Amino acid sequence: MHVRTGGDALLRPDDGDAFRQAVRAVRRGAGMPVSFGGQAAEGALRLSELAGVRTNMLKGLQVRAAAGLGGRVLTRGRPAAVSDYASSLTISHDYDAPVLAEGISSVVAAPVLVGGAVRGVLYGAARGAARLGDRAIDVVVGATRQLADELAVRDEVDRRLRLLRAAESTGPREQVALEEVRELHAEFRAIAQGLDDPALRDRLHHACDRLAGLGSQGEEARTASLTPRELDVLSQVALGCTNAEAGNRLSLRTETVKAYLRSAMHKLDVHNRHEAVVAARRQGLLP
Structure with missing residues (x-):
């Protein structure tokens, strides 16, 4: 390839x-x-x-x-x-x-x-x-x-990368750029799930890891190992999505979203979705 x-x-x-x-x-x-x-x-x-x-x-x-x-x-x-x-x-x-x-x-x-x-x-x-x-x-x-x-998926990935690069070149708008990083991270993870090309899917996941490193707080050593689907769900939750909205974006049933979220919360040793996002960011799992 x-x-x-x-x-x-x-x-x-x-x-x-x-x-x-x-x-x-x-x-x-x-x-x-x-x-x-x-x-x-x-x-x-x-x-x-x-x-x-x-x-x-x-x-x-x-x-x-x-x-x-x-x-x-x-x-x-x-x-x-x-x-x-x-x-x-x-x-x-x-x-x-x-x-x-x-x-x-x-x-x-x-x-x-x-x-x-x-x-x-x-x-x-x-x-x-x-x-x-x-x-x-x-x-x-x-x-x-x-x-x-x-x-069409490849075109959308290219478009969003151009948006990110444009945001990076416009000067000291750190918070705006960070929000864009988080939106890109969630969008890329959702796009990756619909790809038939495993090589492109792996590259998108690698790009997501890089984006997570760019925006993460990195305050704690990584102690939790989340599955790709748990990260998919958590990335949508981090944008403020409800379980139903996350399900629509990821083509999952609401109950399935809840199950992944519960599993992520258990692994991160937290008690609610907000704490899960904070913990994941501290460990560099999310931007």
């Missing part, structure tokens, strides 16, 4: 890795012989991820807006399919050479939509006389939605 280390994307893995996983999921999901896709930028699509191909002719292909099936999807922002690529009258045939060299006949393509913008396109294809049915279309569309959710 590649991780960008410059600028505002310190924690963000290369989005190409996410597209690669999605392309493989498309091929596995409906048993399609060929799947491919790539990211969109500046009104064009670059095919960078391929599975099941026989040639290198699709690799790195730049698909222009409105050109071919992918260009049509890129422009309209909606899934599209053709049952016989070579004779289809609904698309242009700018890319017949690389497509037909693969023996591809039936193709479905769907956009990866994030915030209304097309960030890429995924394709599933069959060769020869084989035809792709509704199942294949559902798999491709489902993969694009899951990929879009992943990219």
Whole structure:
């Protein structure tokens, strides 16, 4: 896995890795012989991820807006399919050479939509006389939605990191910055729970530990060992959330939140939620 280390994307893995996983999921999901896709930028699509191909002719292909099936999807922002690529009258045939060299006949393509913008396109294809049915279309569309959710989470993490850096550069607003650290800590822990990428989830947890160290009081040696879920709940409580609000943010039932909170209080040897937050901050578990 590649991780960008410059600028505002310190924690963000290369989005190409996410597209690669999605392309493989498309091929596995409906048993399609060929799947491919790539990211969109500046009104064009670059095919960078391929599975099941026989040639290198699709690799790195730049698909222009409105050109071919992918260009049509890129422009309209909606899934599209053709049952016989070579004779289809609904698309242009700018890319017949690389497509037909693969023996591809039936193709479905769907956009990866994030915030209304097309960030890429995924394709599933069959060769020869084989035809792709509704199942294949559902798999491709489902993969694009899951990929879009992943990219949206990464975008939100980047946005909040930029906010934190902006707060750090505006001068002596220590209390405002501290509150932002605490909000980021709670938000990152909530976001981490919804990630399918374990590497990114671990990186977010590591970032949370760093944020806790930045804002913590650090007055006592760490004596309590809280589970990730107990810390998730306590980070929300530290922002003043009720049990129900914490549950909504973490996708947990209220009773489950209460159970985690009771367990954290027991480990911290305190008697109420306020004391639990104070004790956790003193031990550097929370910012």
